[in-house]
Amino acid sequence: MLEADNLECVRGERRLFAGLGFRLKAGELLYLQGKNGSGKTSLLRMLIGLLPPEAGEIRWKGQSIKSDDFRADLCYLGHLNAIKEELTPLENLLAAARLADEELSDDDALDALEQVGLAGREDLACKFLSQGQKRRVALARLVKEKRPLWILDEPFVALDVAAVDWLAGIISGHLQRGGLAVMTTHQLVDIPAGTVRELRLS
Amino acid sequence: MFKIITAVIGRDLKLAMRRQADIVSALFFFIIVVSLFPLGIGPEPDLLRKLAPGVLWVAALLATMLSLPRLFADDHRDGTLEQLALAPHPLGLVVTGKVIAHWLVSGLPLALVAPVLGIQFDLSADALIVLTFAILIGTPALSGIGAIGAALTLGLRGGGVLVSLLVLPLYIPVLIFGAGAVDATVTGLGGEGHLSLLAALTFASLGFAPWATAAALKIALE
């Protein structure tokens, strides 16, 4: 479903990688590994279509990812939380869904916040939350996320052990439903379901 | 199409309401700048009446500039802008929503206080009406054109000054027709011609600027 061919990435004057390619099928997870500055984030930004590759092509369902249809299948979680400090967790979740053109009812949003352990804090502006809690607000998006392709940049950072297990469960649920995921990580987390593949950038 | 535009407007207005200090400071900047001119040039009513259209419009341009650097910078810093760019509708529509929201919190308040400031400059009732109307229909163009500059300078050092350098020359037609409308009313020529040209500028920039802005944002996000 997700195919990358012969990708080349040049940042500034450095060539980070060239001739990179992979194929990812339904139910598969791709771990991107590599040192800082090896181009993991650049590769992710290529996969979501924000960074045009110097050479090579990326296809989703056989079509170039430049088409608008691709973005309707994509859920991206960057290393920034993409939440607004002035809004409450509930408002953030609902606003993000509306802007991404997704259906999300108030009950679903409250349920998602409860799952990430933010019950009782739905109506507190996010600026009063801790870093870990803010990250959970961002991750709460994934609970009800039905889009088939998840691209996650360092999703396990700043999470405690219980939350890491919970997130691993969410991701394996996604893979079991036939979803795909690409993620970067420093710590290898065991994902119970799906085929896990690794790609090491050096 | 309208759903996404209203969604963006709704979110930005809600954010603006939680940070009212920003709106109020830009508004007071406008009021203070306009009030400084009589102190600099003397209180003769004839002179003030002659200068009022230009002074009010230049102050309106500067007040709009003040809020431009933050138009995309906040969304850029917290990662929301990436999410907006990845949403499955054209980015130009999202920008249209942001431009409209920007006008509602920056241009509209200027139009509302303009008649009060016009009285300080001894403008006639006719001129006050035309002034308010001109600022009302001219400021959307300022938000639209300004968005291009804000997107081009996103994340650069000294972005604020750079925006002024890029955008102020492009504001000149709005300034000329906006101030011209009031001037023509004061001198009894009638400002309708100016106003219709001003409206044409606003329509053209609202149709064209969001797409140029979207292209600039994509360049900035690479």
Place this chain on the structure above:
Amino acid sequence: MKDRFNLYRFASPATFYPLAGAMIPYFVAVSVVFGLAGLWLGMLVAPTDFQQGEGYRIIFIHVPASWMSMFIYLVMAFWAAIGLAFNTRLSGMMAQALAPTGALMAFLSLLTGALWGKPMWGAWWVWDARLTSELILLFLYIGYMALTAAIDDNRRSDKAGALLLLVGVVNIPIIYFSVKWWNTLHQGSSVNLAKSSMATTMLWGMLLMAMCFWMYSIAIAFMRVRTIMLERERNTEWVKAVLTGGEK
């Protein structure tokens, strides 16, 4: 990529660098020839104006400089469009190499306009529609140079600059029209710069000077683009070969 478009071959810095280097002396020579001919026509042959005396001869600099300042902006916008459409590296470099020359021409036009204005209108500066538009054009050049200088990443700098140029080129007619409108409203007697009954020798003089400026602009833009190429591609093989093999 190479097969798709033959132009791509010349758009590659490695090919263009020696080509530009070889052409610079010719453009300089042609520029000097046109310049001498133009000055000879303008300063010695053209008749003294019975109203303005000898002072009017500054138009042989003023008018060609104004023409070039507008023309160079159009050329930059052309490169910008090419660069955005085909993603060629050379286009952005050409636009950035031309900008200082364009700004210089706009400045020269304003300066000579002021020098001419003093004896003509008794003031260094009048808010004439053409001078005002020229001033705004200078602002546009400065904005472009400030933007491209503020962006460190070359690719983003080229693309953002190109977009600004296209926005500028769409706006220039609107700005010019509005300034003219403003000018006719505020000034009862419009100042007519160039008389329509211009002597043929004067027209020829201006055309020759315009050619001189044109060739000068090309030569200087080539010199600048060569420097930009060396700087941007300093880690590539061809630049190393150029630098170790001596300047060509």
